[in-house]
Amino acid sequence: MPSLPNTLRVATWNINSVRLRIDLLTGWLKDIQPDVVCLQEIKCIDEAFPREEIEALGYNIAVHGQKSYNGVALLSKYSLEDVKKGLDGDENDDQARYIEAVISVAGAAMRVASIYLPNGNPVDTPKYGYKLRFIDRLITRARELLKLEEKLILAGDYNVIPHAQDCYDAKAWANDALFLPTTRAKFQELMGLGLNDALRLTSDEAGLYTFWDYQAGAWPKNLGIRIDHLLLSPEAADSLVQVQIDKHMRNQEKPSDHVPIWADVRT
């Protein structure tokens, strides 16, 4: 079920080790046929990224890798231009959590970023401050990009539960870095620049999740949260066709704890 002509299918997926799940990834690529894929938590350096298997399916690749942890990548059926790795604003930040590129399609272009926002737990450690500052740096970048008035998709694992309806039990998450009022306020500040949550442009349903913990039987009990988001500029939002969450991917053998979510956007 590929996208229609003159549309781009843009997906994001926290794959939780691209090497371990390369067969799961290629099978999904063949099935869904996304034009652009934003990967997070690839957990390998650039040289260890399984390029050949993905290039064989017709994708160009841009990687911002890191040993063991983090790491983001962009896959695209079209050429990747103006690749930018990392966010400005903290020269001491050595974590690979951001990669951005322009997707060049005949007669059109779309800018896409793959983002792995810090988790931030425990909240009484420097990790939470790092998360909040990372969102500030993303806000700065988003403000610059929105000025261009282009089709823009900031996609990734935001580690933010935007609203109570995006989680199975708001009380259970009340004191967590993913759901604290301070976290959500900063996420809303980002959205307030003029970004649109693609899923919420198409549905106001509660219980639409993208992550289920490996622990405590979270998946069989459907105790999930929605933390993977596609944020669209007004130009991209105006061209949105549909959004899908590939929930079936959580049922695969050796799944990631996140599932892919994608949007079709007219070029």
Place this chain on the structure above:
DNA sequence: ATGGCCAATATGATTGGA
């Protein structure tokens, strides 16, 4: 008894995830 997992690492215990 209120838990239960998983990935990477010069690996068999630790760190990080959410």
